[in-house]
Amino acid sequence: MPVPRPDRMGEYSRKGVELLLRLVEQAPEHRRARRLVAGADLPAASGPRVLFLCPRDWAEHVQYQAMIGQALRLRGADVHFLTCGGGLEICDRANTYEAPPMPCRMCRCYVESSLRAHGFAPRPLRSFDGTWSDEPWAELDRVSVADLRAVRAEGVDLGAAVDIPVQWFLCAADLAGDPLAGVTMRRFLRSGRSIARALARALDELRPDTVVLLSGLFLFEAIAWAMCEQRSIDVVTYERAFLKETLVFSRDRPAGFYDFSAEWAHQRRPLEPGEDAELDTYLAARHQGQAFDQFWTFREHEVERSTGRLVTLFTNLTWDTAVIGRDCAFPDIRSWLVAVVEAFGERPEHRLVIRVHPSELHLPGKITRDSLEAYLDERFPTLPSNVTIIRSADTTSSYPLMDASDVGLVYTSTTGLELALSGTPVIVAGDTHYRGKGFTIDVETPEGFLAALDAALADPSPLRPDVVRAREYAHYFFFRAPVAAPLVSEPLPGLARITTTSLEDVRPGRNAAIDRICDGILDGAPFARS
Amino acid sequence: MSDLPAVSVVLPTLNEQGYLRDCLDSLLAQDYPSIREIVVVDGGSTDQTREIAADAGSLVRVVDNPRVTAAAAMNVGVQAAACDLVVRADAHTLYATDYVRRSVEALQASGADWVGGRMNPVGTTSFGRAVAAVTSSPVGVGPGRFHYATQAQDVETVYLGVFDRRIVAEVGGYDETELQWAAEDQELNYRLRRHGRRIRFDPQIRSWYFPRQQPRRLWDQYFNYGVCKASTLKKHRTLPYWRPLVPAAMVAGSAGWMALHLLRRRPLTAALPVVGYAGAAGIVAVRLAGDPGVAPHRAFAALGICHWAYGLGFWSGVLRILRGRPFDSRPGGHR
Structure with a gap:
């Protein structure tokens, strides 16, 4: 059992109290939402019909969607909310350390009470399907795990839609040897079929002009995405961005991929002095661990230098959406790791340091079940003498190591962008968001990877990244593409606060970020700042 | 190969x-x-x-x-x-x-x-x-x-x-x-x-x-395991190993102690075995909850079910032997 940290007892108490308040619909955001609506003059709906899919009690997302819904309503949109309604066998609200059974009662209670507090009338998906979650699906038991990914139902490629949610739920990507894979995948498929069936009826009845989804990659959302595509319904997705309390929006592709390639092609421009300073301040904060929840201490790794180059490799979490399906030079991240270690076995004059992602172990409640660290230990009982692993349990900061490196190797990790920003050549093996932006060495094949590695080891100088270009992209990625969260803050992970006392603050022209979001959803205007 | x-x-x-x-x-x-x-x-x-x-x-x-x-x-x-x-x-x-x-x-x-x-x-x-x-x-x-x-x-x-x-x-x-x-x-x-x-x-x-x-199924399974031990005892007049009898002894000892002290109108003393067991099982459950995804209260329940169902199952089997009733070679009570 994880031992409660004494320094966080205040946080635990606060969360506990708020969870109880949620059950009686008296959480601070409930009260604030009711107050907002009580004093508001809401126009009759005359504009496009916008449907939000809000199935889980992730408080900040419920409040983001509700506040965007309020802003759209004030712009004349006809806003509807679909919730889950509870009772599914499984979903990605929790993970394999917590469920099943799912915490449906608490989840549904918060979502529906919050939306009602905002003056909306949420429609549970389960109300659209009389057989919700009850109908057996015996044929699934005849399908092997390998073939479950190809299962179709209700006109949707359900197997593909549940692929990422299953990996996320299991905190594992390598399902071939996972005893939980079959039982979990079948549960997700059964739940997915119920969702698809209900969504089909809901979409046919509500006939939305635009559907707004979180991420586009999770269980409900991936299915909704596929069904909207079939019906040619406009879809907008959003996801939390890297800066605290900012969001990225995307039309026509899941925001969870953070892929701004199309926008970047015509948004690239030199940074203004203020933007340069803004970026430097943010990067310094990341460097000092102040830009995100930190769980490591700051001291320098003692890296044994040799006469050759020092190359650092930064792994990802295998089940992160940043990795799943993002393979290009190698079949998967494991093959890449093996190729790198073997390559250094043949190049003993150079030194490789593999920094295993600390989140394999330290992500609260989500210990990775197919750890790359364990894979390396099994695959290489004896590592080449010039290869060092910094294990996930080691909470030493990676930044001094990055600073000391001659060359960086990443699959899709954002550390690759940070390496490039510091002028270190980076060889990128996966399809990450900053690939192909002109400041990384992007490889397409294993042979191409080895050729790039040899070139970098021979002399990294000519391969140094175009730091100016990297900074332009980084500024766009961290600052201009995201939008400030719509008057919702997150004082602690899992808690949400509405930061305004009047809906007047979300009327057109009162808040630039909300105008951008609403114009993007209603008129197809770009979400990013130019 | x-x-x-x-x-x-x-x-x-x-x-x-x-x-x-x-x-x-x-x-x-x-x-x-x-x-x-x-x-x-x-x-x-x-x-x-x-x-x-x-x-x-x-x-x-x-x-x-x-x-x-x-x-x-x-x-x-x-x-x-x-x-x-x-x-x-x-x-x-x-x-x-x-x-x-x-x-x-x-x-x-x-x-x-x-x-x-x-x-x-x-x-x-x-x-x-x-x-x-x-x-x-x-x-x-x-x-x-x-x-x-x-x-x-x-x-x-x-x-x-x-x-x-x-x-x-x-x-x-x-x-x-x-x-x-x-x-x-x-x-x-x-x-x-x-x-x-x-x-x-x-x-x-x-x-x-x-x-x-599920708790109910675990109970049924461990109760049956207890009966299994009794059936092996009946067949061989001995057991392959005796440690499984610890739960049986716990059930018998607790029942005897409780009966004795309830007869003497000492309800608090009568509860001692249960309280003692709960304390010991609680400590074990907290240790078992070191595994990710294992909640201590559920480990406590599972532990209690395994021990008490097994012990009660054993005595149920012994009772069956004493009554001269056969054991069930098939699930569901069908011979």
Whole structure:
């Protein structure tokens, strides 16, 4: 059992109290939402019909969607909310350390009470399907795990839609040897079929002009995405961005991929002095661990230098959406790791340091079940003498190591962008968001990877990244593409606060970020700042 | 590799639709090239078990088990097997790809007569994870070292295993009549050891077993295990090992203590065994909850169910012996 940290007892108490308040619909955001609506003059709906899919009690997302819904309503949109309604066998609200059974009662209670507090009338998906979650699906038991990914139902490629949610739920990507894979995948498929069936009826009845989804990659959302595509319904997705309390929006592709390639092609421009300073301040904060929840201490790794180059490799979490399906030079991240270690076995004059992602172990409640660290230990009982692993349990900061490196190797990790920003050549093996932006060495094949590695080891100088270009992209990625969260803050992970006392603050022209979001959803205007 | 002998896998089934496909897939994915057949011995399933087995390919053969029970299934399967070397399988289990190879290698290398590996329980629900933690602990399940041992060693009994079917014939096969159902494997291993055969555990033989995931089912299972012990006691006038009687002694001791003190109108003193047990189980449960995903309160419940159901089951079996009533060789109270 994880031992409660004494320094966080205040946080635990606060969360506990708020969870109880949620059950009686008296959480601070409930009260604030009711107050907002009580004093508001809401126009009759005359504009496009916008449907939000809000199935889980992730408080900040419920409040983001509700506040965007309020802003759209004030712009004349006809806003509807679909919730889950509870009772599914499984979903990605929790993970394999917590469920099943799912915490449906608490989840549904918060979502529906919050939306009602905002003056909306949420429609549970389960109300659209009389057989919700009850109908057996015996044929699934005849399908092997390998073939479950190809299962179709209700006109949707359900197997593909549940692929990422299953990996996320299991905190594992390598399902071939996972005893939980079959039982979990079948549960997700059964739940997915119920969702698809209900969504089909809901979409046919509500006939939305635009559907707004979180991420586009999770269980409900991936299915909704596929069904909207079939019906040619406009879809907008959003996801939390890297800066605290900012969001990225995307039309026509899941925001969870953070892929701004199309926008970047015509948004690239030199940074203004203020933007340069803004970026430097943010990067310094990341460097000092102040830009995100930190769980490591700051001291320098003692890296044994040799006469050759020092190359650092930064792994990802295998089940992160940043990795799943993002393979290009190698079949998967494991093959890449093996190729790198073997390559250094043949190049003993150079030194490789593999920094295993600390989140394999330290992500609260989500210990990775197919750890790359364990894979390396099994695959290489004896590592080449010039290869060092910094294990996930080691909470030493990676930044001094990055600073000391001659060359960086990443699959899709954002550390690759940070390496490039510091002028270190980076060889990128996966399809990450900053690939192909002109400041990384992007490889397409294993042979191409080895050729790039040899070139970098021979002399990294000519391969140094175009730091100016990297900074332009980084500024766009961290600052201009995201939008400030719509008057919702997150004082602690899992808690949400509405930061305004009047809906007047979300009327057109009162808040630039909300105008951008609403114009993007209603008129197809770009979400990013130019 | 070509020197490795051919084996038949024998897999008893009865309404295993939810588990069989994955189980067969894991058996079909074995890296051992000399698996001659997988004999699915079906006791009259009414779900899709037979269809799933029939769909699984030419290596899988379905054989009827008219006497329904697992003991009968093993006798039927061992008889029907094409090879002398038999791998005993279970439908609620998934097998590592090297399971059969390592089993045969360990059998040959150790010179033992029966070799099995570790039973790694897998929880698929919140309660199931607690059950898995409890049943991986010596405190939870008693002396079956296949639950938790980490070193290869000779043992009293193993989970599943590989063996030469001729040794089973030597001791008269699995007992289909005298024992409570589910007692057959341990009892057979006991008879084998009495005949001088060696049972060997090797932790490198890996499989994953899905235990009961609901409290009621866990209770029924452990109550039946207690009855099984009584049936073995009746048959052999002794037990293969005595440590399983600890829960039985706990039940008897607690009941005696409570009755004595309630008669003396000392209710607080009467509650001492329960309070003492709860305290000890609470400490164990908190330790078991060190495994990710195991909640201490669920581990506490699973621990209590395993101990008390087992103890009560044993005394229920003893009562049955005293009354001269037979044991149930089939689940559901049917002989």
